[in-house]
Amino acid sequence: MNFSQLIKSIYLSKNFFLGIGILIFVFVLGSMIPFVLGMAYLLVSLFALIIVAELYQLYRMKKGLEAKRDAPSRLSNGDNNQIYISLRNHYPFDCNYELIDELPEQFQSRDISFFGSIGSDTEKTIQYSIRPVDRGEYYFGKVNVYVSTFTHMLLRRYQFGSGNLAKVYPSIIQVKKFAFTAISDHLQDVGIKKIRKIGHNYEFDQIREFVEGDDVRSINWTATARSTQLMVNQYQDEKSQDVYTIINKGRVMQMPFNGLTLLDYAINSSLVMLNTAYTKDDHPGLITFNKQVETMIPASKKKTQITTILETLYNQETDFSEADYIKLTYWIRRKIKRRALVFLYTNFEGVVSLKREIEHLKTIAQYQRLIIIIFKNVEIDEMVGKESHNLESIYTKTIATKFQAEKHLIIKELHRHGIDSILTSPEDLTVNSINKYLEIKKRGLL
Structure with missing residues (x-):
């Protein structure tokens, strides 16, 4: 380390300036009281000795301390992502530190x-979490560590790493969470309700021992006769149905909630839904549209299907235009050749806006099993739940109640035309969507 680098790496602490202040005070006092002046010179010598000793301690080793950031190359949008920084002290003494991590500019934060x-x-690991709310590329800066000895007079700055790239994808954390529970068939443990099976319109899976709670109609009497205990037939859901998620990227999906837009919630939920369908041996597919159909990934069971869907959802943006349902209807009729389960993520703020598109939705529902997912306005629901204490709050609550009722009228209008729907808050979107998928799959209502 040359002299200029050494100077740049030295920082003066509060204790240093406190010591300087004490010395100035003692010298001023010494100008009035002669015997104190000798004490002042002694303190200056002691202060200089401490500074030299601390410089020697901090710079006796070229790399007295090491730090390394461990951040995922893929971050999950809308979720808390864990970041780990490992510290290693090579000094022959205990030291104090202040660690400052330079976050990507998207967070607009300098207080980590x-x-x-x-x-x-010894080695020490520091852990913290970040929650991105925009998809894209995030660049981490340097890890700055300021080290000092027990006197805290001087600080030596170490800098590690620079320009680490992490891409923020749709909610990968939720995908892993639901994928694990789907494989083990424990989706109900994370809020996915258990759907009662009706009949046996499923594929035969295996014969197993009877356990309490099994349907007695599933008893295999032939196998029971050959065994010493009751045996039952186990069935599994029908496989190989096409499952599409269609995402409206128009301006109605730009409403923000808890830092994310409705479009981001739809993208996150769509990825989890399609991955669950893939795990359940269905064929996932994706369509996004705005003024025109911009993306289509045909339903498939190939191994790279979910990766293709993930990379496609990562790049989805909007130009805030009005979505064209006419082109969407034409595209579905032309491209989806067999009946499929279709989840349409969109939003209607009023019955009037729905009626403009109802004929197109009816056409889609005629050929596909259509589920329309509409978002609640959570802030309006909160307004309706508040007590009114003055004329202004009564007026606000009345208007909010009108908007809330409008959402329920939209659902009734869809049901009147034979179109199934889900009215959900953004935070419950994924669970409610998968509930509906499992219900349809269990009951064989495609």
């Missing part, structure tokens, strides 16, 4: 700092 101490020749 940690204080503590670390023993000699």
